[in-house]
Each structure stands twice: as C-alpha cells, then as structure tokens.
Amino acid sequence: MNQYVLEMKGITKVFPGVVALDNVSFSVKKGEVHALVGENGAGKSTLMKILNGVYQANHGQIILDGEPVSIDNVKDAQEKGISIIFQEFNLINTLTVAENIFLGRYNHSRVINWKEVKAEAQQLLERLGFPLDVNRIVGKLSTAEKQLVEIAKALSFNAKIIVMDEPTSSLTKNEEEMLFGIIRTLKENGITTIYISHKLEEVFRICDTVTILRDGKVIDVKPIKELTRNEIIEKMVGRTIDMDYPKRQVKTGEPVLSVRNLCRGKVLRDISFDLHKGEILGIAGLVGSGRTELAETLFGAEKADSGTITIFGKKVVLRSTREGKENSIGLLTEDRKETGLVLTFNIARNISITNLKEVMSGMLLNNRKEKKVAQQYIEALNIKTPSVNQTLMNLSGGNQQKVVLAKWLFSNVDILILDEPTRGIDVGAKYEFYCMMNDLVAQGKSIIMISSELPEVLGMSDRILVMHNGTIKGELTGLDMTAENVMRLAID
Amino acid sequence: MNRNAAKVLKNFIQDNAIFIVVLILIIVTAIIEPSFITWDNLLNILRQNAVIGIVAVGMTYCIIAGLFDLSVGSIVSLSGVIVILSINAGVSDYIAVAYGLLAGIAVGVVNGLLVSLINGRSGEAFIITYGMQVVVAAIALFPSNGLFIAGRVQPGFFMSLGQGIMPIVIFLGLAAILQFVLVKTRYGRQLCYIGSNINAARMSGIRVKPNRVSYFAISGFMSGIAAIVLCSRVTSSNPTAGLGYEMDAIAGIVVGGTSLMGGSGSVLRTVLGIIIIGIMSNALNILGITAYHQQIVKGLLIIAAVSVDIWNKRIKVREMSNEKAYIG
Numbered sequence: 001m002n003q004y005v006l007e008m009k010g011i012t013k014v015f016p017g018v019v020a021l022d023n024v025s026f027s028v029k030k031g032e033v034h035a036l037v038g039e040n041g042a043g044k045s046t047l048m049k050i051l052n053g054v055y056q057a058n059h060g061q062i063i064l065d066g067e068p069v070s071i072d073n074v075k076d077a078q079e080k081g082i083s084i085i086f087q088e089f090n091l092i093n094t095l096t097v098a099e100n101i102f103l104g105r106y107n108h109s110r111v112i113n114w115k116e117v118k119a120e121a122q123q124l125l126e127r128l129g130f131p132l133d134v135n136r137i138v139g140k141l142s143t144a145e146k147q148l149v150e151i152a153k154a155l156s157f158n159a160k161i162i163v164m165d166e167p168t169s170s171l172t173k174n175e176e177e178m179l180f181g182i183i184r185t186l187k188e189n190g191i192t193t194i195y196i197s198h199k200l201e202e203v204f205r206i207c208d209t210v211t212i213l214r215d216g217k218v219i220d221v222k223p224i225k226e227l228t229r230n231e232i233i234e235k236m237v238g239r240t241i242d243m244d245y246p247k248r249q250v251k252t253g254e255p256v257l258s259v260r261n262l263c264r265g266k267v268l269r270d271i272s273f274d275l276h277k278g279e280i281l282g283i284a285g286l287v288g289s290g291r292t293e294l295a296e297t298l299f300g301a302e303k304a305d306s307g308t309i310t311i312f313g314k315k316v317v318l319r320s321t322r323e324g325k326e327n328s329i330g331l332l333t334e335d336r337k338e339t340g341l342v343l344t345f346n347i348a349r350n351i352s353i354t355n356l357k358e359v360m361s362g363m364l365l366n367n368r369k370e371k372k373v374a375q376q377y378i379e380a381l382n383i384k385t386p387s388v389n390q391t392l393m394n395l396s397g398g399n400q401q402k403v404v405l406a407k408w409l410f411s412n413v414d415i416l417i418l419d420e421p422t423r424g425i426d427v428g429a430k431y432e433f434y435c436m437m438n439d440l441v442a443q444g445k446s447i448i449m450i451s452s453e454l455p456e457v458l459g460m461s462d463r464i465l466v467m468h469n470g471t472i473k474g475e476l477t478g479l480d481m482t483a484e485n486v487m488r489l490a491i492d
Numbered sequence: 493m494n495r496n497a498a499k500v501l502k503n504f505i506q507d508n509a510i511f512i513v514v515l516i517l518i519i520v521t522a523i524i525e526p527s528f529i530t531w532d533n534l535l536n537i538l539r540q541n542a543v544i545g546i547v548a549v550g551m552t553y554c555i556i557a558g559l560f561d562l563s564v565g566s567i568v569s570l571s572g573v574i575v576i577l578s579i580n581a582g583v584s585d586y587i588a589v590a591y592g593l594l595a596g597i598a599v600g601v602v603n604g605l606l607v608s609l610i611n612g613r614s615g616e617a618f619i620i621t622y623g624m625q626v627v628v629a630a631i632a633l634f635p636s637n638g639l640f641i642a643g644r645v646q647p648g649f650f651m652s653l654g655q656g657i658m659p660i661v662i663f664l665g666l667a668a669i670l671q672f673v674l675v676k677t678r679y680g681r682q683l684c685y686i687g688s689n690i691n692a693a694r695m696s697g698i699r700v701k702p703n704r705v706s707y708f709a710i711s712g713f714m715s716g717i718a719a720i721v722l723c724s725r726v727t728s729s730n731p732t733a734g735l736g737y738e739m740d741a742i743a744g745i746v747v748g749g750t751s752l753m754g755g756s757g758s759v760l761r762t763v764l765g766i767i768i769i770g771i772m773s774n775a776l777n778i779l780g781i782t783a784y785h786q787q788i789v790k791g792l793l794i795i796a797a798v799s800v801d802i803w804n805k806r807i808k809v810r811e812m813s814n815e816k817a818y819i820g
Contacts, residue, residue, distance in 0.1 A: 301695060325697030339691040344755060345684075353685055353696045356678045364676045407696065 004063075005030040005192050006051075006082075006161055011060035013046055020046045021057070022216045028161070028209075033183060033193045035203040035224065038213035039236055039426040044196055047213070048163055052084050053077040065160075083154030084163040087170075087424070089146050093139030097121060100138050101153045124152040127189070128182050144175035151182060155191075162186065163194040168202060169424055172287050172452075180206050198426055199453075200229050214238055237428045245459030246431070248438040252462060253277035256446050257329075257415055259298070262307030267293040269470045271307070275415065275448060278441045282461030283450045284486045290470040291450045292334060295417045298448075299331040300324030311415070325354065330408035332401075334419040334450075340404045341392050348374035348388045350403050354411035377406035381436060398429025405436065416440065417448045422456060434460060454483050466490050509800050510747060510793070514768045521775040528778050535657065541770040542659035543568075543722045545763065547734075548741035549667045550714020552762045553674070553707040555745050557687045558754025559617040561711040563603055564741060566628035567596045568734025571719035573632050575650075576643040576729035585650035593716040599628055600712020604705030613690075614754065621708075625738065632731045645727040654724030662721055664763070666714065671759040683707070688755035743790070744769055747797040769793070 006028045013021040021043045028034045038044050049055045051062070053071040061068055064080060071077050077084075091100050098114075098121035121134040130148055132141075138149060147167060154162045164183075168176045183193050183206055195207055203210060204224060212219045212235045219235045220227075257275040262268055267290050275281050285291050296302045298309065300318030309316055311327050318324050324331070333339040341350055348370045352359045359370040374388040381402045385395060392400055401421065408416055418437075422430045437447055437460065451457045457464055464476040466489035473489040476482075505512060522529045538545075547564050554561045571592040578588035603624055607617045635641075645651050652658060674680035682703055685693040694700045715734070723729045742752075748765025750757025769790065776786045 299695075320699055321694055321697045322699050331695065333695050338689075339695045342685055342689045342692050344688055349681075349684075353693070353698070356681055360678065365678065365681060411697070 003029050005065060007061075007063040008047070008051065009061045009063065011047065011050060011057045011062075013043075013050060013055060014058050020216050021050075024060075024213070024216070024218050026211055026218065027221075028192055028194060030160075031187055031190045031192055032208040033187060033195055033206055035195045035197065035207035035210040036213065037197070037200070037203060037210060037232065037236060039428050042213040042236070043216040044213055045165075046216075048084060048165070048194075048196070051077065051082060051163070078157045078159075081158055081160035082163070083157055083159040083161070084165065085147065085150045085154065085167065086165050087167075089150055091138050091146055091149060094137065096135050096137055097125075097132055097141070097149050097152075098134035100149055101134075101156050103153075105156075120156070121152065124155050127155065127185075128152060129185050130178065130182065142175070143170050144172075144178060147171075147179065148182070151186075159191060161192045161194060163196070165196045166198065166424060167195070168197065168199060170287075176202070198424070200232060200427075203232075204229065212236055233427055236426075244431070244455065246435050246438055248442065250278075250462055252279040253444075256312055257298075258308075258310040260308045260310075262294075262297065262309065263305045264293065264297050264302060265305065267470050268297060268304070271472055273465055273472060273475070275446050277446055278444055279462050280437060280441055280447045280449055280460055282457040282464040283448060283467060284452075284454065284457045284464055285467035285473075285490050287452060289467040289490065291467050292419055293470075294467070295331055295333075295419050295448070295450060298324070298417060299329050300327075301331070325411060325413060328412075328414045329417065330354070330411055330413035330415070331417045332404050332408060332419060332421055334423065336397075336400055336404050341400060343393045344391060346389045346391055347378065347383070347385060347395075347403055350392055351377055351407045351410050354407045358410070373410060374406075377403075377410065381406055382432060396425075396429075398425035398433075401425055401429070401433065405433075409440075414444070415446050415448070417450070419450045420452060421449065422451070422453070430456075454486060457486065458483060506800075506804055510749070510768065510797055511764070513796075514772060517772060517775050521778055525778045528775065533774070535660065537767070537770040537774050538660045538663070539657070540774075541766050542663040543718045543725075544737060544740050544744065545663045545766040546666060546718040546721065547715050547737050548744040548762050548766050549663070549670055549759055550711045550718075551738075551741050552670070552745055552750060552757060552759050553683060554617070554711050555742070555750055555752060556674075556754060556757045557683055557704060557707050558614050558690070559607065559612075559704070559707060560614055560621055560742075561600075561603060561708060562618065562621040562738045563599060563624040563628055564711060564715040565734035565737035566625045566632060567599050567712055567715035568719045568722065568737055569632040569729075569731050570599070570628050571595050571716040572723045572729040572733050573635055573641065573731050575720055575723055576641050576645075577635055579650065580641070580644050585648050589650060589653075589720055592720050593713055596712040596714070596716025596719070597709050598712070599624060600709040600715075601705060603712070604708035607708070608701045608704055614752075629732070629735075636731055638731055641729045641731070643723065643727045643729065645724070650720070650724055651727065652724075654721050654726070659721045659725065662717065666717065667759050667763045670710075674759055679703070684755065740769075743794045746794060746801070749797070749801065751801055752798070765797075 004027045008024065008026040011021050011024045024043065024047060026047060036044050046055065050057050051071065053073040053076050062071060069080060071080065092103065098118045101121045101124065102117050118134050125132050128148065128151060132145060132148060138146060151162065167179055171179060186193055195203065197203055207224050209221065210224050210227065210232065211221045212232060214236060253276055255274040256277050260272045262271040271294060283291050297304050300321050300323045303319060309318065316327050318327065337343060351374050352370045356365065359366055359373060361369065371388045377383065378385060378388065383399050383402045385399065392403060422433055441447060449460060458481055464481050464486060466473045466476065466486055468490055476485055527533065547568065551561050551564055574595050575588050575592035578591050603621050606620045610616055612620060674683065682698050685698060686700055686703060690700060722733060744766035745762045746752060746765065747768055748761035750761055772789065772793065773786055776789060
C-alpha cells in the first residue's frame with residue numbers, strides 16, 4: 001500500500017525566459033497537513049496551478065493514490081479529488097450557502113429538489129463541526145464563514161486533497177482557531193491538507209511536514225519537528241537573517257500630528273493622541289476596532305463629526321483626500337489591489353499618481369521625467385522588475401507594495417499611515433520593508449503603522465495604541481509593550 | 493527572428509482587425525469605382541460626419557472615465573432650438589452661440605452632479621443620462637410645439653460655422669485639442685486614473701467628484717457645438733434633430749477601439765471610428781447597396797468591434813497571467 005496520496009515527480013515548468021519549476025518533487029502522505037513554504041516567486045503557486053490543472057508541466061508526472069494521472073483543467077482536478085481554496089474566494093455573493101456549495105451540480109432530473117440540496121449542504125457543514133444556516137446569503141457572511149463554505153464545497157466533491165492558499169490572511173485570531181479546528185477535523189477524516197502560508201507560527205502549530213521551495217527548486221522536506229523557525233527562514237531566503245526586526249536609533253522630536261477628541265459616527269469615539277517627529281506609532285486592535293476608519297479619517301477620505309486635528313501646529317479640517325495629501329499625510333491602504341494601485345498601469349504611472357506636478361515641464365506631462373523618477377525609486381527600494389514600463393499586475397505582492405510606498409515617498413508627505421503594510425508579502429520582502437520604514441523615520445518622517453500581526457507591531461513600534469470598539473483603549477510604551485498587554489486591551 | 497516577426501504581425505492584426513476589414517472594403521470599392529478615392533469624396537465624408545464626430549469626440553472622456561452620456565442627442569436638439577430662437581429674436585450671433593453652448597454645459601453639469609451624488613458608475617450613469625435624455629428632449633419640443641423652426645440667419649459669424657470646410661476644421665481641431673489634453677496634461681492623466689481604478693485615484697489624493705462632473709460638462713459643451721454646426725449648415729433647427737445621436741456616437745467610439753469598460757482609449761481613435769463608419773456607408777452607397785442593407789452592415793461592424801475588444805482583452809489577460817507566474 002502506497003503511503004502517499006499525492007506524488008508530483010520531477011515537475012519542470014518553463015515560462016518564456018524563465019524556469020519556474022526545476023525538477024520539483026513533492027509528495028504528500030494521506031491525512032497529513034503539509035506546509036508548502038517559500039518566498040513569493042519561489043514557485044508555490046505555479047506548482048499548485050499544475051496540480052489544479054491550470055498549467056501543464058513541461059516534464060514530470062503526477063501520481064494520485066499510486067496511479068499516474070494527467071490533470072487537464074480545474075474541473076478535472078476537482079473530479080479527481082483535488083480542491084484549491086484561494087485567497088480570493090470562488091463564491092457567488094448573491095446566492096445562498098447551499099446554492100454555492102452545489103453550484104451547477106444540483107441533483108435534478110428536470111426540477112431541482114432544493115430540500116435535498118439544502119439537506120446535503122447542511123450535512124457537509126455539520127461534518128466540519130460548524131453548522132451554518134444554509135439559507136444565508138454568502139455576501140453577508142464573514143470571511144471565515146465564506147472559507148467554511150469553500151471547504152464544504154471541496155468536501156462535496158469528495159476532495160481527498162484540499163489546498164489552502166494563505167487561509168488566515170484576513171481572519172481574526174478567533175477565526176484562525178476555528179480554521180485550525182476544521183483542519184484537524186479534516187485530518188481525522190483522512191483528508192489531506194496542503195497549507196501555503198507566510199506565517200510560520202501557523203505552520204508550526206498546524207502542520208506535520210514542510211516542503212521548502214526556493215527559486216523553483218525543492219530545498220528541503222522534513223517533519224516540522226526537526227526544523228526551527230530560523231532554519232526554515234534561512235532555507236527560504238537562502239541567507240541568514242539575524243533578526244526579524246531591524247534595530248534603529250530612536251530619536252523622536254516634537255509632535256507633528258495631534259488628534260483631540262476625534263469622533264465619527266459609531267466607528268470612532270473620542271480619539272486623542274500625538275504622533276512625534278521620527279516616531280513609529282503602532283496601532284493594534286482587532287479587525288473592526290476602528291483602526292482603518294481612523295486612518296481614513298486622518299487622511300481626509302472620510303469626514304470627522306467633531307474633534308480637532310493639528311498638523312505641524314496648524315489646525316486643519318480635512319474634507320478630501322487631496323486636502324489630506326496637501327497637509328502632508330499619506331495613506332498606504334490595506335487593500336493595495338483595490339485602493340492602492342492601478343493594476344493595469346505601469347510602475348512609472350503608479351508612482352507619479354500622487355504628485356503629477358513633479359513630472360511636468362511647465363503645463364505638460366513629461367514622460368521622460370516620469371520614467372526617470374520611477375527608475376530612481378526602483379533602485380532605491382530595490383523593486384524587482386524588468387523595466388519602469390512593467391504593468392503592476394505582473395509584479396509580486398512585495399514589489400507591488402514597494403510601488404505603493406514609492407508613490408507616497410514621491411508625494412513628499414511627512415506623515416505616513418501604513419495600514420497592514422506587510423500583508424501577504426514574504427519574509428524577505430517584509431524585512432526590506434521594515435528597513436525602509438527605519439530609513440524614513442531616520443530622515444525625520446513620522447509613521448503610524450496599523451497591523452494585525454502582533455510580533456510586527458511589537459517589533460517595529462516606539463509606542464503602541466490599542467484600539468477597541470472605536471476608542472483608544474490604552475497606550476503601551478517601553479517594557480509594557482508585550483503581546484499579553486496588547487491582547488488584554490484589544491479583546492475586552 | 494521569424495517567429496518574432498510573426499508575433500508582431502499577429503498582434504498588429506489583433507489590434508487593428510476592424511481597420512483591416514475596412515481597408516479591404518476601401519480597396520474593393522476603389523477598384524470598382526475609382527472616383528471613391530478622391531480628395532473631394534473624402535472631404536464629403538468628413539463633412540457629412542462632422543456633427544456626429546464632434547458629439548462622439550466629446551463623449552469620449554465620459555467613456556474613458558467608465559461612464560456613459562446618453563443625453564447628448566437631446567442636447568443637440570435643445571441647443572439647436574435655443575440658438576435659432578435666439579437669432580430669430582435678434583440677438584447677435586456670438587451671444588446666440590454662447591446661449592447654445594451654455595445650455596449644453598448646463599445639462600452636462602446636471603448629469604455630472606446627479607451621477608456624482610450617488611457615486612454612480614457606468615450603469616447608474618447610463619440610466620441617469622437616459623432620464624436626462626428624455627427630459628431634455630421634451631424641453632426642446634416646448635418652444636415650437638415640436639415643429640421645425642426656420643432660422644432668419646444672416647451671413648456672418650454663425651452662418652460661416654456650417655459652411656465649406658468649417659465643420660471639418662471644428663471637428664478635427666477640437667478632437668486634436670481634446671486628445672492633447674488627454675495625453676499631455678495633468679487633467680487628462682487624472683481621467684485615465686479615474687477610469688482605470690476610481691478608488692485608487694481617490695485614495696491617492698485626486699479629487700474625483702469635480703473631475704467626473706467636468707467630463708459630463710465637456711460632453712454637453714461638445715454637443716452644443718455640434719448643434720451650432722448643424723443648425724448653421726441647415727440655417728434652421730429641428731427640435732428632434734439629435735434623435736439617436738448618442739448611439740451613433742458610442743458606435744464611433746467603440747469602432748475606434750476605446751473600451752466601454754473605461755480606463756483606456758483615445759480621442760484620436762474616436763475620430764478614426766467615426767471616419768471608418770462614414771467611409772463604410774459611403775463605400776456601400778457607391779457599391780449600390782441600399783440603406784436598409786447598409787444598416788445591417790453597420791450593426792454587424794459595431795458588434796464586431798466590441799467582440800474584438802473583449803477578445804483582445806482575454807488574450808492579454810491570459811498572456812499576463814502567464815507572465816505573472818514568471819516574475820512571481
């Protein structure tokens with residue numbers, strides 16, 4: 001009896017000009033939780049797309065339950081028991097849970113028997129241990145609940161292997177626990193999970209085995225117990241990283257931004273704090289505690305009802321994002337694809353967007369100037385791209401985020417609000433991003449960093465404000481900045 | 493090398509499929525009837541299409557911004573009525589023209605404010621400007637009870653606007669200006685950002701609302717100009733003169749290759765689109781094909797243009813997703 005449910009042997013995939021996967025062998029045992037880690041561009045997604053039938057390998061073999069198979073397309077993969085749950089869900093928001101689970105496969109002769117469909121959906125969800133009303137509309141579910149629907153959908157195909165791509169990237173702590181519970185349930189039922197994540201803490205908690213990819217090659221495959229966190233990172237990036245968070249000399253100056261009694265509807269209540277020159281101020285709190293709303297209000301994207309904002313000693317009323325920018329505030333939004341970038345435009349045009357004045361000669365745009373500026377930022381921020389003309393769509397997450405940062409650096413604002421700046425970018429790029437933040441405050445800029453990743457907030461901030469339910473629940477400085485203290489303030 | 497050349501050729505054919513089809517039509521027509529390719533005939537085609545061309549060029553900003561303006565036809569009717577009534581009332585040519593233009597801008601601003609008020613996208617803009625089309629069309633009928641109005645037009649400024657090559661000069665001149673503004677100014681670039689990703693534009697400190705209102709205002713203004721050229725040429729006004737112009741304008745924009753999804757396009761392409769449709773009807777006329785059959789061909793051309801746009805996009809997206817995997 002073969003102990004492997006899936007073996008991918010000697011997989012090679014060549015794209016024009018580059019070898020994305022070079023003789024990769026990837027084997028997964030039945031019922032295990034197998035982590036697939038690597039930096040962006042290491043080849044994880046390509047490998048999974050081959051497994052999913054989106055791409056065909058140039059060489060190599062896929063063996064499922066001991067049988068060599070060819071996987072021609074996504075439907076084929078599903079029928080063979082392979083389901084992939086991507087970060088962006090494949091659900092129809094206007095339909096119900098039951099309709100989504102059995103979409104297009106309703107058991108019917110002529111008329112759909114909805115009762116049966118619903119009962120089956122209910123059964124699947126109960127198998128997962130999290131009953132969810134199958135009549136609810138998917139668009140009104142939380143991210144975690146949508147994920148549940150995706151998993152139930154995979155089960156409805158009798159999935160043997162479920163691939164989860166960054167499943168916790170937008171989940172709260174509680175929801176993460178729920179997901180881990182579900183993965184354990186799947187395991188008990190003999191279903192194999194391939195777990196792709198940048199968050200190594202999770203990998204250590206939930207996974208049995210880890211395969212590390214780098215530059216399209218398998219670097220190591222080991223039971224997770226035999227590796228340490230630092231060993232994994234070293235193998236991923238191919239170099240030693242001395243510490244997760246670069247140190248800096250803290251020299252904060254006078255307040256540059258003072259907020260007093262700021263209120264906005266029910267989402268912000270009586271917010272008061274100061275931000276100093278050269279400071280990185282961390283804002284922690286659960287998703288929905290008002291962090292993003294605070295950022296939007298400080299940037300002028302939403303109007304405050306009452307309270308004052310003082311920037312460089314001048315009281316200001318921000319009625320639009322342009323006024324925010326003119327008052328030296330920039331906001332790196334939490335969703336770079338939706339609100340941060342114009343994905344169909346090239347790097348040069350995405351950087352100049354905040355400050356077109358600077359790339360004009362007289363009244364007219366100067367393309368040469370624009371490209372020169374972009375080239376400078378590509379070099380300064382080490383953006384990996386063939387040229388300034390590259391479309392943003394074709395850059396990796398980390399490089400896209402660098403472009404967002406570049407556009408705000410180009411706008412010359414002194415106060416930068418970074419909302420989840422390292423979400424979905426890999427360890428190496430994160431470290432680079434932190435170093436850039438340190439450079440910026442060293443130059444006298446000030447940063448507000450909103451983050452759901454506790455180690456990051458603790459590692460990077462000079463001071464931490466913890467938000468809860470639209471208010472600032474507390475401020476932590478110095479030795480009080482511990483994970484326990486933050487969570488204590490954030491939760492209740 | 494050879495493969496590369498083949499790829500370049502394939503891309504060229506993909507991007508210009510419509511132009512190539514029309515080129516073939518031109519060649520066939522020219523062989524059958526050599527008088528087709530004469531300077532006079534070309535000027536004739538341009539003159540015939542100048543009015544709709546001005547409207548289409550004016551609406552192009554709206555389309556690039558991911559919006560629609562269905563009210564343009566009614567604006568042509570209304571502005572025409574206003575200009576001719578003003579002239580008949582003895583107002584000077586310049587002031588009459590100004591009234592006509594102001595009416596166009598006013599309708600455009602109302603369109604823009606209504607769409608902005610609800611933060612509308614193309615769908616809402618479609619319906620709102622359709623509503624305005626109905627309302628404005630009715631207003632244009634009031635003064636003359638829907639009847640044709642003869643203009644007491646004297647030789648002078650107003651009369652000159654529709655004579656000789658003036659309509660062509662106005663059409664191409666304004667198109668050149670709008671194209672220049674689109675490509676070379678901050679305002680034009682902001683339009684591209686707004687059309688491609690309105691949220692990213694807003695969150696980069698661009699004032700979206702006033703810009704969006706201005707696109708409708710420009711569309712209204714250009715419809716006003718079209719009305720003036722039209723009325724000057726026929727020295728009268730018909731309160732239903734602009735009926736159906738909006739669809740002809742959109743057809744020209746689409747045939748030129750500007751995407752209805754917004755974000756990309758150019759005024760120059762709209763000019764080409766209008767000329768292509770014009771050349772096509774002219775060629776079909778010369779070939780002796782009846783007006784009814786011509787309409788079928790025109791309809792098919794529009795459908796083909798949209799299909800080619802979508803088809804190209806799919807191919808590009810597929811190519812991009814392949815590239816993405818390579819860069820990581």
